[in-house]
Amino acid sequence: MESNTQFQQKISDDFAAWARESVGSRADRQHSLREFDIESWRYLSERGIWRIAVPAELGGENNTWWDFIAAFQGVARGGRDLGFCLSMVAQAGLIRALVRQGTPEQQKTWLPGLLNGQVSSMALTEESGGSDISKMAVTTGPHDALLSGTKVHITNAPVADVILVLGRSGDLEPKANATLFMVDASDPRLLRGPAETMLGNHTSPTGRLDFDGVPIAPVNVLGEPGNGLHLIHEIIAFDRLLYGMLATAYLDPLIDDLLNFVHERRAFHAVLADHQYVQGRITDIKFAVESTRGISRSAMEAVMSGSADASLLCSIAKYQAAESLRTGTENALRIFGHSGYEEGWVSRSVRDALGAVIAGGTAEMQKKNAFTQMVALR
Ligand SMILES: Cc1cc2nc3c(=O)[nH]c(=O)nc-3n(C[C@H](O)[C@H](O)[C@H](O)COP(=O)(O)OP(=O)(O)OC[C@H]3O[C@@H](n4cnc5c(N)ncnc54)[C@H](O)[C@@H]3O)c2cc1C
Numbered sequence: 001m002e003s004n005t006q007f008q009q010k011i012s013d014d015f016a017a018w019a020r021e022s023v024g025s026r027a028d029r030q031h032s033l034r035e036f037d038i039e040s041w042r043y044l045s046e047r048g049i050w051r052i053a054v055p056a057e058l059g060g061e062n063n064t065w066w067d068f069i070a071a072f073q074g075v076a077r078g079g080r081d082l083g084f085c086l087s088m089v090a091q092a093g094l095i096r097a098l099v100r101q102g103t104p105e106q107q108k109t110w111l112p113g114l115l116n117g118q119v120s121s122m123a124l125t126e127e128s129g130g131s132d133i134s135k136m137a138v139t140t141g142p143h144d145a146l147l148s149g150t151k152v153h154i155t156n157a158p159v160a161d162v163i164l165v166l167g168r169s170g171d172l173e174p175k176a177n178a179t180l181f182m183v184d185a186s187d188p189r190l191l192r193g194p195a196e197t198m199l200g201n202h203t204s205p206t207g208r209l210d211f212d213g214v215p216i217a218p219v220n221v222l223g224e225p226g227n228g229l230h231l232i233h234e235i236i237a238f239d240r241l242l243y244g245m246l247a248t249a250y251l252d253p254l255i256d257d258l259l260n261f262v263h264e265r266r267a268f269h270a271v272l273a274d275h276q277y278v279q280g281r282i283t284d285i286k287f288a289v290e291s292t293r294g295i296s297r298s299a300m301e302a303v304m305s306g307s308a309d310a311s312l313l314c315s316i317a318k319y320q321a322a323e324s325l326r327t328g329t330e331n332a333l334r335i336f337g338h339s340g341y342e343e344g345w346v347s348r349s350v351r352d353a354l355g356a357v358i359a360g361g362t363a364e365m366q367k368k369n370a371f372t373q374m375v376a377l378r
Pocket residue numbers: 090121122123124125129130131132152153154155156201206355356358359360361362363364365368
């Protein structure tokens with residue numbers, strides 16, 4: 001029997017190859033069209049990316065979340081499209097939450113579609129609240145179960161089939177009414193805006209969602225009413241460490257490209273690799289990648305074991321991931337020179353990487369959470 005490590009290597013290589021022939025071969029086109037790559041999404045779903053860590057009785061393949069991460073990193077490595085991977089991060093946390101917290105009815109209702117090609121969103125941000133997600137105004141009425149209000153900047157919103165919404169149960173005490181709602185995006189009382197025009201991540205559309213009295217039944221409430229903030233922080237923590245896994249898998253092949261380039265291109269009677277300033281830029285990327293890899297694995301271990309410092313480590317992993325992507329892609333652009341600055345995958349990766357500094361919580365919010373957790377763990 002294959003050991004876990006061999007299995008994970010195989011699964012990672014398989015998904016890297018499948019992502020290369022789907023996401024990777026279409027990324028340039030999708031970026032210029034500013035369109036989500038639904039064909040590649042369905043292709044990778046058919047190959048079982050979402051089923052990997054889900055129990056067999058729920059339609060999955062009964063492997064572990066570490067195995068899912070191996071596959072996800074394969075997609076990042078082979079597809080080389082940060083936007084596509086940001087769209088995946090939005091879905092991974094929701095599937096894990098449904099497996100862990102969903103009732104049998106909810107699992108039967110929502111999982112089959114999500115495991116087999118549907119797209120989902122996680123809607124937290126509101127215009128007035130921004131980083132402070134606890135200020136949300138989306139709510140059901142005090143005497144009805146109709147969800148109303150607006151979310152903005154939501155990944156996959158323009159194309160999603162299912163949406164997880166952080167809102168309020170209007171019939172509960174205002175201080176303890178945060179609730180997670182599952183919404184079928186085909187409901188006519190949900191209106192979606194067009195894809196927002198962003199600097200990068202053109203293959204991962206974000207958008208606005210207007211809920212205009214969407215009916216909420218028990219199957220639409222994930223977890224206990226009033227427990228939404230607690231639950232969403234657990235979901236977000238997992239998503240945050242995924243950013244770390246994404247950053248390393250995305251930057252590893254970039255380092256290979258740079259090493260090839262600096263051994264071919266010459267300046268001042270030597271290959272670029274002989275110039276110490278150039279070496280320094282590549283070693284900086286490597287240092288960033290390895291520290292991100294280390295903290296992301298620690299965060300994953302903490303999440304899987306339910307350790308008290310999981311949220312702290314996930315915030316550090318997210319912070320480190322965004323910084324590594326930002327500085328790593330910028331260093332790459334500098335080394336590739338004008339060819340890197342031209343329109344193409346190098347300049348695109350810089351623009352996409354900047355999105356990771358905001359999405360999933362800004363750097364300041366990761367520090368804020370890290371400090372709160374440090375105090376709580378004293
Ligand atoms: C590519 C992308 C994808 C996204 N996808 C999603 C999604 O799927 N779902 C979703 O819900 N949201 C999503 N967002 C929105 C994102 O989560 C928010 O943009 C982010 O939380 C910041 O909110 P804001 O833009 O309103 O900035 P603000 O909260 O207004 O913050 C503005 C600035 O002030 C800083 N700041 C705010 N408060 C403090 C403080 N207390 N201390 C120090 N600094 C502070 C922030 O760090 C930031 O630099 C996405 C954003 C991007 C760019």
